[in-house]
Amino acid sequence: MSDGCCGTTALELEQMVNGPDAGTLPIVVIGAGPVGLAAAAHLAERGIDFLVLEAGEQAGASVARWGHVRVFSPWKYDIDAAARRLLEAAGWNAPDPEWLPTGAELIDGYLAPLADLFGERVRLRAKVTAISRLGHDRVRTSGREDVPFLVRLAGGEELHARAVIDASGTYETPNVLGASGLPAHGEADAGDLVDHALPDVLGTDRERYEGRHVLVIGAGHSAATTLLALAGLSDDTRIIWAIRAGGAARAYGGGEADALPARGALGTRLRAHVESGRIHLLTGFFTHTIRREGEQVTVIGRDPSGAEQVIVADRVIAATGYRPDHSIAGELRLDLDPILGSTRALAPLIDPNAHSCGTVPAHGVDELSHPEPGYYAVGVKSYGRAPTFLMATGYEQVRSVVAALAGDWEAARQVRLDLPETGVCSSSLVQAQEQRVGLATGISGGLLAAPLPLVTADAGEGGCCG
Structure with a gap:
């Protein structure tokens, strides 16, 4: 006998509900980046079975994409507490807590050893393409909470899970260039001449940029990092930096007042290059059209009034x-x-119009819960489009979520977060800080001669803010 709506018989529905026991299944963690592996560490400490599914070839695959870049926070902010306990019990020696690791060092010194502890519980080249409830689409309610999650992989394999912690990040889904949130006209056609954030400008990608006319679009820390690297190339490398805002206060940040000195130095050095003319800053630029012309691209900005600015770049x-x-x-x-x-x-807790990275309050399972019990997006993915994420915030998220999954609601709701006040993730906050403390006007020649690439919140799943 059919249930009428969807052709499922009562017997089939009973088999779905009474088939796999959701309570005995593992918890699936999607992504073996810093936050995904931190979730695994907390699950391991609580004796909960889990499986980490990583789409890439290695733990920290997205971090490896910017392995040449240094994060702006020292090791003491980059290691999850549960992960540290497990690693130290296995004989691991923690890095210098004050050292600023590169992405590659973050993998070699932390993520890879942590993944190794979990052995076959971390599956590489396992890309998740869909998540549902066994026998239940989004509409079906009856018995929904009693059936497992169904996790489908790219090769067609299907796994059952008690719960899903999605720490897959956002690195594979960059924003478009168009200023209105839509792709710029012609953006896809010029794809091979448009690179996304954090290329290895001073290393493997050097020949792509040296001696060329390069346009960098964006006002975040990834833009600042890339601009500083470009400034380290030969003098015949022309650099234009285009932003929508009327000024670069957000990118310059807090300078000497920044609680993370490396990030303060990033903004100070960037300002120095702009003031010296090495980097040409173009404000009020709203990308509208990209037109390929041979081996160059013409990028047209059109502001809300219709006024146009035109840049030709390699x-x-x-x-x-x-x-x-x-x-x-x-x-x-x-x-x-x-x-x-x-x-x-x-x-409202992460709104970049009201918060910087350092003013986001501690939060956990209650703020991350959906109407679908047992599914949690954590890490940078949990923040949506807000660029205010810090990796330490993700660690507290998964600690709280795992405690809830273990039934320890007291621990789950005791959320705490100790972060440096950054004041650099919101332009309004930056401007207020500048008025309060003033801006650094000079910079060490040594710093300019030895650029230190840094990465922050807009770099995807990894690093200080990933």
Whole structure:
């Protein structure tokens, strides 16, 4: 006998509900980046079975894409507490807590050893393409919470899970260049001349940029990092930096007042290059059209009044940030904030119009919960389009989520976060800070001669802010 709506018989439905026991299944963690592996560490400490699914070839695969870049926070902010305990019990020696690691050092000194501890519980080359409930699409309610999650992989394999912690990040879904959130006209056609954030300008990608006319679009820390690297190339490398804002206060940050000195130095050095003319800053630039002309591209900016600015470049670097892709959870019941794409409860706590990285309050399972019990997006993906994420915030998220999954609600709701006040993730906060403390006007020649690439919140799943 059919249930009428969808052709499922009562017997088939009973088999689905009474088939796999969701309570005995592992928890699936999507992504073996810093936050995904931190979730695994907390699950391991609590004796909960888990499986980490990583789409890439190695733990920290997205971090490896910017392995040449230094994070702006020292090791003491980059290691999850549960992960540290597990590693030290296995004989691992922690790095110098004050050292600023590169992405490669973050993998070699932390992520790879941590993944090795978990052995076969970390599966590489396992790309998740969809998540649902066994026998239940998004509409079906009856018995929904009693059946396992169904996790489908790219090769067609399907796994069952008690819960899903999605730490897949946003690195594979960069924002478009178009200023209105839509792709610029012609953006796809010029794809081979447009690179995304954090190329290895001073290393393997040097020949692509040296002696060329390079346009960098974006006002975040990835843009600043790339601009400083370009400034280290030969003098015949022409650099234009285009931003929508009327000034670069957000990118310059807090200078000497920044609680993370390396990030303060980043903004101070960037300002020095702009003031010296090494980097030409173009403000009020709203990318509208990209037109390929042979081996060059013409980029046209059109502001809201219709006024146009035209730039001809050999290469374009799009440092415009990232956005989450929730399509794999399309059959789950998500309650997303219509502006940021985070959960509705989290959105006011991370709104970049009101918060910097360092002023986001501690939050955990309550703010990360959806109407779909047992599914949690964590890490940078949980923030949607807000660029205020810090890796330490992700560690506290998964500690709270895992405690809830273990039934320890007291621990789950005791959220704490000790972060340096950064004051650099919101332009309004930056401007207020500048008025209060003034800006550094000079810079050490040694710093300029020895550029230190740094990466922050807009670099995807990894680093200090990943």
